[in-house]
Structures are given as C-alpha cells and as structure tokens.
Amino acid sequence: MSEVIAIDGPAGSGKSTVARAVAERLGWTYLDTGAMYRALAIAARRRGFNIEDEVALGALSQSAKLELGERVLVDGDDVTDDLRLDRTNRDVSIVAANAEVRSSMVQRQRDYVATAPGGVVVEGRDITTVVFPDARLKIFLTASLEERARRRGEEDVESIARRDEADSTRTTSPLRKADDALFIDTTGRSVDLIVEEIVQCL
Numbered sequence: 001m002s003e004v005i006a007i008d009g010p011a012g013s014g015k016s017t018v019a020r021a022v023a024e025r026l027g028w029t030y031l032d033t034g035a036m037y038r039a040l041a042i043a044a045r046r047r048g049f050n051i052e053d054e055v056a057l058g059a060l061s062q063s064a065k066l067e068l069g070e071r072v073l074v075d076g077d078d079v080t081d082d083l084r085l086d087r088t089n090r091d092v093s094i095v096a097a098n099a100e101v102r103s104s105m106v107q108r109q110r111d112y113v114a115t116a117p118g119g120v121v122v123e124g125r126d127i128t129t130v131v132f133p134d135a136r137l138k139i140f141l142t143a144s145l146e147e148r149a150r151r152r153g154e155e156d157v158e159s160i161a162r163r164d165e166a167d168s169t170r171t172t173s174p175l176r177k178a179d180d181a182l183f184i185d186t187t188g189r190s191v192d193l194i195v196e197e198i199v200q201c202l
C-alpha cells in the first residue's frame with residue numbers, strides 16, 4: 001500500500017489547492033474524491049435518473065467507469081465542464097449521502113492508492129475518518145465561511161453553507177475532524193505556508 005496524506009475539510013477550505021501543491025512538491029499523485037461524487041451526480045442526470053433514487057444511483061456507482069485526469073469521464077462521457085455547476089453543487093449532496101454510493105467510491109479510492117506508483121495525497125470529507133484512518137499524515141483544513149465563499153467566487157455563500165450542513169449532518173460518514181488529525185485554519189494564510197507546514201510534519 002502506498003503512503004497517504006489524507007486531507008478533509010469543508011467546501012472552499014483550500015483542500016484541492018493545497019493537496020495538489022503538496023503532491024507536486026513531494027512528487028506524489030493527487031486524488032480529488034469530490035470529483036468522483038460530482039461526476040456520478042452529473043452522469044445520473046444525463047441518464048435521466050431521479051437523483052434521489054437510491055437503488056439506481058447505487059447501481060450506477062458500481063458499474064460506472066470513472067476516469068479522473070485533466071478531464072473527468074464517466075463511461076467515456078466527458079463531464080468536466082459540469083463539475084462546478086449550481087445543479088451539480090445541489091445534486092452532489094444527495095448522491096454523497098447514499099450509503100451504497102459511498103461504499104463503492106471508498107473501495108475505488110482504496111484500489112487507486114493500492115495501485116499508485118508512489119505516495120498519494122487524497123482529499124475529501126471522509127478520508128481521514130473512514131477511507132484511510134491509518135494514513136501517514138491526517139489533516140483537517142478549514143477557513144472562515146467568508147473566506148471560503150470568497151475563494152469560491154461563483155458558488156454563493158448560502159450554497160456553501162448548505163453543503164457544509166448536509167455534509168456534516170448526514171448519517172453515513174459525516175464530515176468531522178478525526179481526533180488525531182492536524183487542524184489547520186487557512187484563513188488569511190498563503191498556500192505556500194500551508195504546504196510548508198504539512199511537509200514539515202512528514
């Protein structure tokens with residue numbers, strides 16, 4: 001099993017930027033698990049599924065071929081341009097609360113790491129608590145709601161607050177800080193500083 005740095009935190013906390021920068025700095029790969037849930041939500045809509053249909057979504061999560069690179073593909077269909085749509089922001093909270101979807105995504109994330117050529121920086125909502133609780137380093141990133149909304153730009157503050165609430169209160173794998181995760185508040189701090197702090201902890 002490759003080494004893992006696991007990063008969780010709410011929307012706009014800087015996870016993707018920081019995770020990508022840490023991976024680049026270490027020569028590791030980077031896995032954006034949020035893109036997996038978003039891609040499934042888009043694929044379900046494009047197939048005309050009711051997003052609340054737990055059985056249909058569960059089956060899709062098992063069968064879909066997900067390709068995560070510069071472009072994100074589901075069964076060969078390019079969903080990249082829809083990843084950050086308002087509709088996707090809404091749908092993804094419902095898809096991510098589906099227990100069968102989660103167990104299938106978690107399995108894929110573990111498989112990804114098991115076959116990765118070196119270390120992997122993995123970011124999401126349940127990475128430190130459920131997917132890789134034994135990761136070499138576990139981090140909970142956050143920032144003030146105002147700063148998170150500012151960073152997001154096109155997603156408004158109500159939408160971010162709604163997703164945070166949904167992610168933190170759902171029954172299956174809610175977003176929470178693992179007891180032994182390092183807590184980093186990124187409010188007013190540069191990406192370089194955060195990356196340095198993380199790399200120093202290895």
Ligand code: CDP
Pocket residue numbers: 009010011012013015016033034035037038092093096123124125126127163167
């Ligand atoms: O970039 P941002 O933090 O706004 O969101 P994201 O990482 O793309 O994740 C989108 C949504 O997917 C989150 O609001 C969660 O509902 C869900 N998600 C999850 O449940 N578990 C993960 N490991 C990653 C994302």
